[in-house]
Amino acid sequence: MIKFENVSFNYENGPDILKNINFTLAPGSYHFLSGPSGSGKTSLMSLLYLGHRPTSGRITMLSQDTKHMTREDFFSLRQKIGVVFQNYRLLNHLTAFDNVALPLRIQNKPEREIKSNVSELLDWVGLGDAQNSLPPTLSGGQQQRIAIARAVITRPKLLLADEPTGNLDSEMGYRLMRLFEQLNKMGTTTVIATHNQDIMERYKHSKLLLDNGSIYSNSKKDLLIKTIRDVY
Amino acid sequence: MSSIKRKNFKLGLDLFIKIIDIRFENMRSGYDLPLEKSPDTKFLLILVTLMVFLAVLSLSGSLALHDMSERWSSGLENKVTIEIPIETKDGHLLSQDTVKRETERLQIKLENHPFVKSAEILEDKDMGKLLDPWIGQDLLFSEVPLPGLIALEIKENAPTTLDDFRIDLAEMSSYANLEDHQEWLSELIRFAGILQSLSLIISVIIIGTTITAIIAAVRARMAIHKKEIELLHLIGAPDIYIAKQFRRHMSIIAFKGAILGTFLGLVSVFILMIFSQLIDSPLIPSLEISFISFLMILAFPLFFPAITSVTAYQTVLRSLKDML
Ligand SMILES: Nc1ncnc2c1ncn2[C@@H]1O[C@H](COP(=O)(O)OP(=O)(O)OP(=O)(O)O)[C@@H](O)[C@H]1O
Ligand SMILES: [Mg+2]
Numbered sequence: 001m002i003k004f005e006n007v008s009f010n011y012e013n014g015p016d017i018l019k020n021i022n023f024t025l026a027p028g029s030y031h032f033l034s035g036p037s038g039s040g041k042t043s044l045m046s047l048l049y050l051g052h053r054p055t056s057g058r059i060t061m062l063s064q065d066t067k068h069m070t071r072e073d074f075f076s077l078r079q080k081i082g083v084v085f086q087n088y089r090l091l092n093h094l095t096a097f098d099n100v101a102l103p104l105r106i107q108n109k110p111e112r113e114i115k116s117n118v119s120e121l122l123d124w125v126g127l128g129d130a131q132n133s134l135p136p137t138l139s140g141g142q143q144q145r146i147a148i149a150r151a152v153i154t155r156p157k158l159l160l161a162d163e164p165t166g167n168l169d170s171e172m173g174y175r176l177m178r179l180f181e182q183l184n185k186m187g188t189t190t191v192i193a194t195h196n197q198d199i200m201e202r203y204k205h206s207k208l209l210l211d212n213g214s215i216y217s218n219s220k221k222d223l224l225i226k227t228i229r230d231v232y
Numbered sequence: 233m234s235s236i237k238r239k240n241f242k243l244g245l246d247l248f249i250k251i252i253d254i255r256f257e258n259m260r261s262g263y264d265l266p267l268e269k270s271p272d273t274k275f276l277l278i279l280v281t282l283m284v285f286l287a288v289l290s291l292s293g294s295l296a297l298h299d300m301s302e303r304w305s306s307g308l309e310n311k312v313t314i315e316i317p318i319e320t321k322d323g324h325l326l327s328q329d330t331v332k333r334e335t336e337r338l339q340i341k342l343e344n345h346p347f348v349k350s351a352e353i354l355e356d357k358d359m360g361k362l363l364d365p366w367i368g369q370d371l372l373f374s375e376v377p378l379p380g381l382i383a384l385e386i387k388e389n390a391p392t393t394l395d396d397f398r399i400d401l402a403e404m405s406s407y408a409n410l411e412d413h414q415e416w417l418s419e420l421i422r423f424a425g426i427l428q429s430l431s432l433i434i435s436v437i438i439i440g441t442t443i444t445a446i447i448a449a450v451r452a453r454m455a456i457h458k459k460e461i462e463l464l465h466l467i468g469a470p471d472i473y474i475a476k477q478f479r480r481h482m483s484i485i486a487f488k489g490a491i492l493g494t495f496l497g498l499v500s501v502f503i504l505m506i507f508s509q510l511i512d513s514p515l516i517p518s519l520e521i522s523f524i525s526f527l528m529i530l531a532f533p534l535f536f537p538a539i540t541s542v543t544a545y546q547t548v549l550r551s552l553k554d555m556l
Binding site: 049051071072075076077078079080081083089091093094098102103105106107150 | 467473553
C-alpha cells in the first residue's frame with residue numbers, strides 16, 4: 001500500500017509544488033495522473049520513487065514508513081519500483097541491451113536469465129534490431145521504448161511512468177499500454193502520468209488530477225474535484 | 233636519445249599494455265559507468281608505474297642492506313683478529329723482525345688454546361690486498377712497517393668467554409691486542425640501519441602518494457559521472473554495487489602499473505647488481521639480493537592493486553554517503 005498523509009513539497013526555497021496532499025493507492029490498483037504542465041506530476045513521481053523527500057508529511061511506501069528507512073532500505077525499496085522517467089535518463093554509453101539489463105544486474109540475476117529476458121522484451125517493444133545501438137543514435141520514440149523496457153524488466157511491485165507514450169505513434173502507444181495492463185493484471189500497482197485524453201478515455205482506470213498543489217480524483221463519482229482523503 | 237629509440241620504447245610500452253589489456257578484455261563486460269574513458273587514466277597508470285618502480289628500488293636497496301649486514305655479522309661472529317702492533321703501549325717502535333718472531337711464537341701458542349678453533353697468520357700479500365686501496369701497490373712492504381696479524385676462529389662451544397680469553401692472551405704476549413670487530417661492525421650495522429629506515433620512510437611516502445592519487449582520481453571520476461551514479465541509485469543500486477565498479481577499474485590500472493613498474497625496477501636492480509660485481513673492490517660491497525627478498529619484490533604487483541582496491545572502495549563508499 002502507498003499512502004501520502006499531509007504531504008507538502010517544494011524545491012529548495014521555491015514555492016510549494018504540493019500542498020498538504022492526502023491519498024492512498026491500493027496494491028494492484030491502476031491510476032492515470034494528469035494535470036496542466038508544471039502542476040507537479042513529475043515532482044509527485046519523484047516523491048514516489050524516493051528521489052526527493054517531502055518537505056513535510058508522511059509517506060508510506062509498500063507498507064514501509066519512509067521516515068525511518070535506512071540508506072539500504074531505500075535501495076531495496078527502489079528495486080521494487082520501475083520508473084519511466086519523462087526524460088528517459090538512459091545511460092548513453094551503454095547499448096540498448098545493457099540499459100535494459102541494468103536493473104537485473106543490480107539485482108544480481110544470473111547472466112543467462114538476463115540475456116533471454118532482455119532480448120525477448122526488446123523484441124516485444126520492436127527494438128530487436130537495435131539491441132546493440134547506443135541511445136544517442138536512436139530516435140526519441142526508440143529511446144522511450146528502452147526506458148519503458150528498463151522499467152518493466154524486473155516486474156516491479158510499483159510502476160511509475162511519466163508520459164510514457166509521449167513520443168510514440170498511437171499504434172506503438174497502445175501496444176505499450178497493453179504491456180502496462182498485463183503487468184497490472186499480474187499485480188503491479190501502476191501510476192501513469194499522461195496528457196493523452198484518448199488513452200484515459202479508452203482505459204477505464206481511476207484518474208488523479210493535480211492542480212495548483214492539490215490532488216483530485218474521479219473515484220466516488222466525484223469527478224475530478226474532490227481532494228482525496230482515504231478514498232480506498 | 234634519438235627519436236627512433238624513443239618511438240621504439242613507446243611502441244614497446246603500448247604493446248605491453250595491450251598484452252595486459254587482452255587479459256582483462258573478457259572481464260570487462262559489466263561496467264555501468266564509462267570509467268575506462270576517463271581522461272586521466274594514462275596519467276594514473278604512469279604515476280603508479282613510477283611509484284612501483286621507486287618502491288622496487290627502495291625495497292631492493294633495503295633488502296640488500298639487510299642481507300649484507302646479516303652476512304657481515306654472521307661472517308664475523310666467531311672471528312677475531314690478534315694484532316702485534318709495530319709500536320708498544322709505552323711508545324717504543326719494534327723492528328719488523330721482532331714483530332714477525334712474536335707473531336709466529338704467539339700463533340703456535342694460540343693453536344693449542346682450548347678457546348681457539350684455528351689461528352692463521354695473515355701473510356704480507358693478504359694484507360697488501362687490504363691496504364692496497366689506501367697505499368697503492370708500489371709503496372708496499374719494504375718501506376711501510378706492517379703489524380703482525382693473526383686471524384682467529386673461535387670454537388663454537390668454547391668453554392671460556394672472550395673476556396677470559398683476553399686475560400690468557402695478555403699472559404701469552406705482552407704486545408698482543410685483541411680486535412673483536414664488534415665496534416667496527418656495530419657501526420656499520422648501525423649505518424645500514426639508518427639507510428634502511430630511510431628506505432622505509434621513502435616507502436611510506438610512496439604508498440601515501442599512491443593512496444592520495446587514487447583518492448583524487450576516484451573523486452574526480454565520481455564528479456564526472458554524478459548523473460549516472462544518481463541514476464544507478466534511483467533504480468536501486470546500493471552503494472557497494474557502485475563502489476565495486478570503481479574498485480575494479482582502479483585495481484586494473486594499478487595492476488598494470490605495478491607489473492610495469494616491477495618489471496622496470498627489477499631490470500634496473502639487475503643492472504646495478506651486475507655493475508656492482510664488475511667493480512672488484514673490497515670497499516664497495518657487491519649488491520646481492522637473497523631469493524626470499526626477490527620473492528618479496530615480486531609480490532609488489534599484488535600489493536599495489538590491493539591498497540588501490542581498498543582505497544578506491546572506501547573512497548566511493550564515503551563519498552556516496554556525502555552525496556545523498
Ligand atoms: N529540479 C527542480 N528544481 C526546482 N524547481 C523545479 C525542479 N523541477 C521542477 N521544478 C518546478 O516544479 C514545478 C512542477 O514541475 P513538474 O516537473 O513536477 O511538473 P509536471 O506536472 O511534471 O509538468 P510537465 O507536464 O510539463 O511534465 C514547476 O513549476 C517547475 O518549474
Ligand atoms: Mg513532468
